[in-house]
Amino acid sequence: MTNSKMLYEDVLNEVMLAEDTPSHAALVRWTDRYPDYAEDLAKFFATWAMQEIQTREPEIDEQKIVERAVSRGLDILRRQGRLMEKAPVIEPLTPVDQAVLYAIYLLHGEADLVSVTKRVSEISEGRLLPGTTVSALSRLEDRGLIQSFRDRDDESEQEVRKYFSVTLSGERALAHAKEIAKVPGDLLGDLA
Amino acid sequence: MSEFSDPPEESSRERIRELASSMGDGKAYERWKDIVNQIRKLSRLPQADWIAQAPQLESETLVFLFRQTHRVEPAVAGSLLQELSKRTLRQARRKVKGLKPLQAEHVVLEVEENILLLLLSEEPSRQADFLEIAFAKSVEQRTLNAIEKLKTSTLLSRRGEFHPAYGDTDVTKFESQRPLLLAPDSRPDPLQVFLDAEKKERVRALIEEAKEAVKDPRHLEAVVLHYLQGWPIESKKGIPNLVSYFKVSAQQIRKWIATALNQMREALGLFEPDALEEVAND
Numbered sequence: 001m002t003n004s005k006m007l008y009e010d011v012l013n014e015v016m017l018a019e020d021t022p023s024h025a026a027l028v029r030w031t032d033r034y035p036d037y038a039e040d041l042a043k044f045f046a047t048w049a050m051q052e053i054q055t056r057e058p059e060i061d062e063q064k065i066v067e068r069a070v071s072r073g074l075d076i077l078r079r080q081g082r083l084m085e086k087a088p089v090i091e092p093l094t095p096v097d098q099a100v101l102y103a104i105y106l107l108h109g110e111a112d113l114v115s116v117t118k119r120v121s122e123i124s125e126g127r128l129l130p131g132t133t134v135s136a137l138s139r140l141e142d143r144g145l146i147q148s149f150r151d152r153d154d155e156s157e158q159e160v161r162k163y164f165s166v167t168l169s170g171e172r173a174l175a176h177a178k179e180i181a182k183v184p185g186d187l188l189g190d191l192a
Numbered sequence: 193m194s195e196f197s198d199p200p201e202e203s204s205r206e207r208i209r210e211l212a213s214s215m216g217d218g219k220a221y222e223r224w225k226d227i228v229n230q231i232r233k234l235s236r237l238p239q240a241d242w243i244a245q246a247p248q249l250e251s252e253t254l255v256f257l258f259r260q261t262h263r264v265e266p267a268v269a270g271s272l273l274q275e276l277s278k279r280t281l282r283q284a285r286r287k288v289k290g291l292k293p294l295q296a297e298h299v300v301l302e303v304e305e306n307i308l309l310l311l312l313s314e315e316p317s318r319q320a321d322f323l324e325i326a327f328a329k330s331v332e333q334r335t336l337n338a339i340e341k342l343k344t345s346t347l348l349s350r351r352g353e354f355h356p357a358y359g360d361t362d363v364t365k366f367e368s369q370r371p372l373l374l375a376p377d378s379r380p381d382p383l384q385v386f387l388d389a390e391k392k393e394r395v396r397a398l399i400e401e402a403k404e405a406v407k408d409p410r411h412l413e414a415v416v417l418h419y420l421q422g423w424p425i426e427s428k429k430g431i432p433n434l435v436s437y438f439k440v441s442a443q444q445i446r447k448w449i450a451t452a453l454n455q456m457r458e459a460l461g462l463f464e465p466d467a468l469e470e471v472a473n474d
Contacts, residue, residue, distance in 0.1 A: 006216045006318075012337065013322045014215055016329040024422035027432050033216070035430070042432045047340040049421045050413055053400050054290030060297050062281055069277035069304045070270055076312045077269055084265050109236040144263065149235040151208075163236040168265050171240055 008037050012044060022048035084144070090169075090176045091143075098177050099124050100136040104146055104164045105174060112161045113137070137164060145170035208232065209260060213321040221318075221325050227252045239268045246275040251327035254279075258311055259320070273308075276327075280307050283331040288339065299338040306334050396420055398460065405459030410438065411452035414445055 011034050019026045022045040031038045077083040093101065103119035104111040111119075117133040140146045146164045166174070208231055211221040223231075230253045234242060242257060258272045284303045288296040307330070310320045322330050399416065406412040414434055417423040426442045427433040434445045 009333075009337075010318045010322075011216065012333045013319065013326070013330060016333045017326055022421055024417075024424075024432065027421075027423075031430070031432055038430075038432070042437050043340055044336060045421070045432075046413060046417055046437060047343065048336050049416055051287050051289065051336065051339065053396065053403060053416055053420070055400055057285065057289050058291050058293045058296035060281070060285065060288075060293065060300060062278075065281055065297070065300055065304060066274060066277045068301075069280075069308055070273045072305075073273040073277075073308050073312060074266055074270060076308070077264075080312070080314065082262050082264065083269060084263055105238070108238070109233070111236075147239075151232055151236065165236055166238040166240075168239050168267055171238065 006034070008040055011037055011041075015041075015044075022046075022052065090173050093173060093177060094136075096120075096128075096132060097136045097139055098174075099128075100133060101140055101145060101166065101170055101174055101177075104140075105166050105171070109163070109165065111164045116164065140164075140170070143169075145173050208235075208256070211321045211324060212316070213318040221321050223252065223256075223325055226250070227256075227324075231256050239265075243268060243271040246271055249275075251276065251279050252324050255311065255323045255327055259324070273311075276307070276311065277304060279327070280304050280331050283328050284335040287332055287335040291339070291342075295342060299335060299342060302338045302341075303331060303334045306338075307331060392420065399456065402456035402459040405455045406452045407455065408448070408451070411448040411455075414438065414448045415452045415456075418449060 011030070015026075015030055019030075024045075027041060027045045030041050034041065074083060078085070099120045100116060103116045103123065106123075107115055107119055113130060113133060116137070117128050117130050120128045120133065137146065137148075141148060141164075144167055147167055149163050149165070150160055151163055152160055208223075208228060211223065213221045215221070227250055230250055234245070234249065234253060234257060237245075246254060254272055254276050258269070258276065261269065261272075280303060281300055284300045285296075288299050291299065307323070310317070310323055310330075313320055319330070399412075399420065403412055406415070417434060417437070418425065423437070424431070424433045425445050426435050435442050438445060
């Protein structure tokens with residue numbers, strides 16, 4: 001029975017997922033399932049069968065095609081407003097924000113609220129309150145220096161935690177902070 | 193509730209967005225477990241790692257990262273796009289064999305454009321979701337579709353690139369051929385063809401070797417569909433067959449097949465009963 005919501009392209013996707021070869025037996029199965037597309041399916045299977053016997057690979061200018069696709073993709077993203085036109089201007093960070101940002105950088109994939117607070121306390125040799133970390137995380141995220149991702153905890157697999165990671169802008173901000181020595185050099189380690 | 197996955201919210205990159213699309217039989221689209229694990233790992237890492245690791249990531253992971261990214265820097269978007277574009281091209285290349293360079297490039301460009309538009313589409317769709325469960329299959333399907341469109345395009349038909357002039361069959365020529373070749377079995381037994389894999393492979397190899405000798409692409413197509421894929425020349429209503437596909441008579445199809453077999457035999461220098469003839473006996 002034809003599922004009326006299934007577009008022809010959707011059907012073809014399913015065909016490709018289910019079939020390894022364009023055999024007549026497979027064609028019969030899919031024609032039976034989607035009789036409305038019988039003629040189109042026959043043409044598709046025939047084209048597929050003919051391509052299976054081809055061996056000569058044509059010369060294609062790969063670089064040109066990839067460059068064109070990337071350029072066009074970026075243009076569309078720009079029109080959609082999803083692309084940052086320029087890297088955000090690096091504005092000075094407060095010492096706490098810098099320390100939080102650096103802690104996230106160091107934690108590399110394991111930066112949730114608890115671990116960030118702990119790491120900042122370690123590297124600053126002082127006690128940071130979770131509320132202070134929350135405020136700093138919020139500011140850093142608003143400025144596009146970090147991004148967050150909600151995920152299950154690795155151990156419990158139940159609890160959902162928010163993990164933070166440094167964006168490219170965040171890495172630039174850290175490098176800038178080190179350059180102007182707003183934080184002690186050893187705090188920022190060997191960051192570029 | 194939407195039938196497809198909702199586009200991600202601007203403000204959050206939170207949790208792995210469930211795919212809401214489903215197959216025709218109602219089974220929900222589902223990502224492979226290794227993809228889910230990779231997405232979980234990558235989503236927690238800095239964007240610089242996305243760029244560095246892009247060549248090693250699964251395509252479906254790249255699609256996920258790309259589709260859910262908002263307000264992104266060109267360096268990140270460009271890197272993901274470049275990797276996906278290269279993979280699209282690599283996958284499409286495997287399916288455009290036998291085409292002339294310009295045709296192949298035309299097809300690949302069309303496929304790249306299709307994939308790009310799906311990736312960037314802000315409208316939820318089953319096809320966009322499919323990229324997250326089987327990227328390579330989607331590219332293959334789109335490539336074959338583009339080739340099919342090319343085959344039937346007016347421009348190329350006029351040029352005779354794919355469909356040389358019809359009605360060029362010299363019937364009298366066939367009358368001198370062995371009756372065996374004039375009367376291929378109209379209903380090959382698909383089961384037997386499939387079971388005899390070794391023989392099929394031998395025939396495939398012979399067809400691949402001699403296919404250039406067949407002057408009319410339709411004749412070659414009839415041979416391939418009939419002998420390699422098991423299409424019957426005629427069949428009961430509703431079963432795909434060569435007569436309904438080519439929209440010519442069964443007699444015409446038999447002539448086409450006989451012509452193609454003879455041209456291939458000649459090219460291969462086969463004068464004794466050979467594999468092609470054996471197949472004709474099936």
